[in-house]
Amino acid sequence: MTPVDAPEAPATRIADPNSEVVRLFGDHGPSLYRFCHSMLGPGDDAEDVVQESFLRLLQHLQASGDRANLRAWLFTVAANGCRDRLRRRKRWVPWLPELDRRTSEPDSAKRDIDGAWTVLRDLAPRDRLLLSLRAQGLSYADMARAADIRPASVGRLLARAVDRWKKKVGA
Amino acid sequence: MTCLNDVQIQAVVDEESTDEIRRHVAECERCRARVAERRRDMSRLTALSADLWTPPALAARVQQAVAAAPPVRGATALRSQLPSGRRFGWVSAVATAAGIGIVVLLVLPKFGAPTRLSAAQVIGRSLTQLTAGAGVERVEYDLVFASAPSRQLGLRWPDGVHRIHQLFDRANPGRYRLEQYDPDGTLGAAVTQDPGTHSRSELVAVDGRRFILRVTALKDPLLSIPELLQAQIEAALTMMQATADQSLTVVDGPNGRQYVIDIAAGHPLGDKVMLDLTSARAVISDGDFTIHEFHAAGVLLKQPFDISFKLIRQEKGVTVAPGDFEIDARPGDIVIEGAASGDVFHDDIDIVLRELAREKTR
Numbered sequence: 001m002t003p004v005d006a007p008e009a010p011a012t013r014i015a016d017p018n019s020e021v022v023r024l025f026g027d028h029g030p031s032l033y034r035f036c037h038s039m040l041g042p043g044d045d046a047e048d049v050v051q052e053s054f055l056r057l058l059q060h061l062q063a064s065g066d067r068a069n070l071r072a073w074l075f076t077v078a079a080n081g082c083r084d085r086l087r088r089r090k091r092w093v094p095w096l097p098e099l100d101r102r103t104s105e106p107d108s109a110k111r112d113i114d115g116a117w118t119v120l121r122d123l124a125p126r127d128r129l130l131l132s133l134r135a136q137g138l139s140y141a142d143m144a145r146a147a148d149i150r151p152a153s154v155g156r157l158l159a160r161a162v163d164r165w166k167k168k169v170g171a
Numbered sequence: 172m173t174c175l176n177d178v179q180i181q182a183v184v185d186e187e188s189t190d191e192i193r194r195h196v197a198e199c200e201r202c203r204a205r206v207a208e209r210r211r212d213m214s215r216l217t218a219l220s221a222d223l224w225t226p227p228a229l230a231a232r233v234q235q236a237v238a239a240a241p242p243v244r245g246a247t248a249l250r251s252q253l254p255s256g257r258r259f260g261w262v263s264a265v266a267t268a269a270g271i272g273i274v275v276l277l278v279l280p281k282f283g284a285p286t287r288l289s290a291a292q293v294i295g296r297s298l299t300q301l302t303a304g305a306g307v308e309r310v311e312y313d314l315v316f317a318s319a320p321s322r323q324l325g326l327r328w329p330d331g332v333h334r335i336h337q338l339f340d341r342a343n344p345g346r347y348r349l350e351q352y353d354p355d356g357t358l359g360a361a362v363t364q365d366p367g368t369h370s371r372s373e374l375v376a377v378d379g380r381r382f383i384l385r386v387t388a389l390k391d392p393l394l395s396i397p398e399l400l401q402a403q404i405e406a407a408l409t410m411m412q413a414t415a416d417q418s419l420t421v422v423d424g425p426n427g428r429q430y431v432i433d434i435a436a437g438h439p440l441g442d443k444v445m446l447d448l449t450s451a452r453a454v455i456s457d458g459d460f461t462i463h464e465f466h467a468a469g470v471l472l473k474q475p476f477d478i479s480f481k482l483i484r485q486e487k488g489v490t491v492a493p494g495d496f497e498i499d500a501r502p503g504d505i506v507i508e509g510a511a512s513g514d515v516f517h518d519d520i521d522i523v524l525r526e527l528a529r530e531k532t533r
């Protein structure tokens with residue numbers, strides 16, 4: 001059987017994996033949270049997936065797992081976590097702040113941003129995933145890994161996703 | 172070189188293109204304009220999430236979770252890239268079986284804390300908790316009706332998300348206050364009942380005007396709406412408990428450790444049954460087995476139903492004033508009051524008709 005996570009660099013045991021994970025949260029936590037928020041919307045789910053991703057990173061480091069490109073590794077784990085959450089949500093209609101009209105009427109700029117968010121979340125899951133990954137600056141190779149698609153397909157699928165998003169936003 | 176296609180334009184913006192393509196862009200005004208336009212699109216997309224700040228509590232949560240995590244063996248393996256060709260069926264089957272074995276034996280036990288409780292046990296404890304307690308509870312929750320149950324419960328609420336504020340006296344069955352807020356935040360309806368004062372009040376809005384109907388000298392209080400809802404949830408939980416294919420997941424969230432129990436969509440028994448459950452999900456806290464989220468879909472009284480509940484806030488042992496189980500009238504409200512006729516199901520209409528007759532004969 002082919003190893004699913006072939007090491008790109010020799011694995012070395014880290015003296016203190018817990019401190020390493022906390023440090024890596026400082027480096028990658030904010031962009032990972034933005035990615036999860038793009039995928040799942042506001043609410044607890046995005047935070048939960050971020051936490052789960054870093055806990056899995058801790059397990060990975062404790063077990064002397066591959067340390068090459070941990071940023072891509074984290075986004076791959078988070079992308080899988082987001083996909084699982086979205087599958088589970090199929091029937092639950094969550095209470096979303098944007099549905100709560102008791103809040104004050106948003107200004108037009110906020111409406112535009114809200115509209116762009118809404119369009120992003122209404123896109124097909126793979127389009128949303130690719131756009132959210134690219135928005136966090138991932139390379140095509142890392143996007144392919146996180147989205148589980150062939151690297152050669154990333155550019156074509158991303159370009160189409162951008163076109164669809166742009167058409168719906170009305171830009 | 173001919174002008175670039177959309178994929179090549181995208182690659183230039185994403186700095187993933189070749190030198191040859193970049194040179195073409197430098198020389199071709201049309202392609203340069205297309206690159207500039209695509210760059211604006213991508214900037215707009217990136218700007219969407221750029222203003223999102225990581226919640227301050229998230230860092231603390233992660234640090235806490237990392238500090239509390241037990242040491243493990245075996246690195247987490249990522250999914251492999253898709254193969255370029257088709258796999259042979261038996262290879263795929265063996266790989267899948269091996270994967271499942273690895274997940275079940277090695278990976279799953281390391282997510283969250285292993286639980287020694289089964290899904291049925293968690294539901295059982297939750298059922299006990301649901302029916303336990305004394306005194307007055309104040310609960311705020313979201314209720315989503317995606318099908319008929321609001322009508323089955325005798326409510327006139329439209330389908331959709333409703334925020335409910337509820338006071339419920341467990342020591343005095345039938346004593347409750349329930350307020351339903353529409354998605355726009357307006358009070359859509361309210362019901363109160365207090366067997367101690369032999370009164371029941373209902374607030375309804377018709378054509379924008381609020382009517383309060385007060386029934387006094389109540390002999391037999393109606394079964395309260397909180398009790399009806401609780402009965403429906405209890406029935407669904409009991410069915411979940413008896414179902415063979417529950418899945419139980421332990422999740423560490425902001426509210427602490429929670430059990431997520433799902434039963435997958437099954438084959439309905441048809442629309443002739445009294446109660447059938449086709450899918451259900453419950454999120455139950457580890458500590459006190461409170462239900463935080465609940466969703467059930469199926470058939471109730473031969474009608475399809477789809478109901479979701481999400482707990483917002485819950486306070487137990489609340490001190491209440493006598494007026495908390497009455498509806499106060501505001502200026503402009505029309506209040507109709509009358510004594511109960513003895514027929515609990517027709518009290519309301521009897522009182523309204525009596526009032527109408529009085530007005531007609533004036």
